[in-house]
Amino acid sequence: MSIQTVGIIGAGTMGNGIAQACAVSGLQVVMVDISEAAVQKGIATVAGSLDRLIKKEKITAADKDAALARIQGSTSYEDLKKAQIVIEAATENHALKVKILQQIDALVAPEVILASNTSSISITQLAAATSRPDRFIGMHFFNPVPMMALVEIIRGLQTSDATHDAVKALAEALGKSPITVKNSPGFVVNRILVPMINEAFFVLAEGIATPEDIDAGMKLGCNQPIGPLALADMIGLDVCLAVMQVYLEEFGDSKYRACPLLKEMVAAGQLGRKTGRGVYTY
DSSP, X not given: OOOXXXXXXXXXHHHHHHHHHHHHTTOEXXXXXXXXXXHHHHHHHHHHHXXXXXXXXXXXXXXXXXXXXXXXXXXXXXXXXXXXXXXXXXXXXXXXXXXXXXHHHHHSOTXXXXXXXXXXXXXXXXXXXXXXXXXXXXXXXXXXXTTOOEEEEEEOTTOOHHHHHHHHXXXXXXXXXXXXXXXXXXXXXXXXXXXXXXXXXHHHHTTSSOHXXXXXXXXXXXXXXXXHHHHHHHHOHHHHHHHHHHHHHHHOOGGGOOOHHHHHHHHTTXXXXXXXXXXXXX
């Protein structure tokens, strides 16, 4: 299948980032959200992002205009009928995603691929909620989408080879570097990353080093661009805790137990940058 038009559900951070990546690469985009205000905010975010690329001389003003012209904002799922793939980028909530996907499934042609940008929900489970499990796949972009090269392509138990190959080709057409992953909690990146962050909290709780020295050690010793504790503040300590709790429940392995200090900080409302205080004060 040749993908010329990409449907995107959700005009938030991930949705508008995916829309920008597609439009800059020459694809037509239909970006849908529940309100006109949300749609316009998403398009404005894309315009601002493209302006920054102009300032860096990565693109021209004409490139920006052409990319924006390829993005159709809408509040109607009907407009998604023209797409060859629809990527769901709604809030990370299982019931909400199932509701949206079932609505789209009933609306678009049988050959259309459905994808979810979920970072944690089972692709096999979401696929089973549709009438086209063989044409369902995970397409996990990373934030900020226009800058991050990685896309995790997650195969559910039912995903066909043709669906996988078409989505991998799409990711490459966007200038991304896709990796193929079997469906499993956390997939690859978060499965490794979040337990590492959790372990950094254990090291902090045991008084082995200061937050600054823990982060400096990982940056200088492992060539990481940001330390695990600063990264936890960026992600949100509540998000890190929730992910660890999912791993513990899904795998039943005590190595995924959340650090008590992480639990305490979340209980105190010290969630990181979004609350002004986490491991560090902002």
